[in-house]
Amino acid sequence: MSSKGKHINKTLQTLRMVRKNYNRLSPVYDFISGKKEKKLIREAIALMSIPPDGKVLEIGYGTGTGILALLEKTGLRPGRVFGIDIAEGMKKQTARKVFSRFGEDLAELHCGNALSLPWKSETFDALFMSFTLELFPVNDIPRLLSECTRVLAAEGLFCIVGMAQTIRPGRIERLYGKAHRLWPELIDCRPMDLKSHIEEGGFILSSVVRKTVWGLPVDILLAGTPPKIS
Numbered sequence: 208m209s210s211k212g213k214h215i216n217k218t219l220q221t222l223r224m225v226r227k228n229y230n231r232l233s234p235v236y237d238f239i240s241g242k243k244e245k246k247l248i249r250e251a252i253a254l255m256s257i258p259p260d261g262k263v264l265e266i267g268y269g270t271g272t273g274i275l276a277l278l279e280k281t282g283l284r285p286g287r288v289f290g291i292d293i294a295e296g297m298k299k300q301t302a303r304k305v306f307s308r309f310g311e312d313l314a315e316l317h318c319g320n321a322l323s324l325p326w327k328s329e330t331f332d333a334l335f336m337s338f339t340l341e342l343f344p345v346n347d348i349p350r351l352l353s354e355c356t357r358v359l360a361a362e363g364l365f366c367i368v369g370m371a372q373t374i375r376p377g378r379i380e381r382l383y384g385k386a387h388r389l390w391p392e393l394i395d396c397r398p399m400d401l402k403s404h405i406e407e408g409g410f411i412l413s414s415v416v417r418k419t420v421w422g423l424p425v426d427i428l429l430a431g432t433p434p435k436i437s
Contacts, residue, residue: 229294250427252276270304291318334366356408365430367401
């Protein structure tokens with residue numbers, strides 16, 4: 208098998224594993240993630256500046272914490288908030304929450320692969336992603352970020368939350384890293400140099416906010432797409 212073929216095969220295997228894991232975890236994910244993760248997601252969304260009539264996409268919406276916060280931030284108006292997640296179970300959980308909270312289907316929720324987003328170029332004014340980039344194989348991250356750039360309008364906003372990679376990891380970080388290596392299917396999020404990935408993806412980084420969750424360093428990054436060259 209060629210190197211390209213091996214890479215495609217690894218990508219498909221990873222996607223199948225992630226879909227299986229999160230379908231299985233969807234009924235109990237809120238309990239597992241805890242209040243701190245939800246609070247962090249809401250704090251990150253509070254930092255986003257979305258235009259009055261702008262559209263925002265969340266990649267990897269999980270059980271809907273971000274979708275609900277984005278709906279409230281954009282004024283509970285239809286046609287403003289969109290989401291895509293690989294797991295059908297997560298879509299069911301999120302759709303149920305949106306309906307029970309607001310009584311109607313305000314968000315447009317999709318199930319699919321973020322490496323091939325089902326929207327036209329420059330559809331969105333803002334994009335949000337939390338604890339999702341870490342789930343992709345390193346070799347697929349440039350393709351994912353290329354898709355993010357494609358669907359974002361010029362000077363669009365990208366807010367991303369993820370586990371930070373530190374130069375001198377502490378004891379909890381080292382233990383977490385060891386657990387990830389031993390049980391990657393269970394502990395699938397991995398610390399990353401998010402700043403480098405975002406900048407290599409062509410985004411202009413504007414700020415980094417360091418937080419701590421479960422004793423682990425987590426970064427909130429705000430970045431944007433370059434302006435159009437006329």
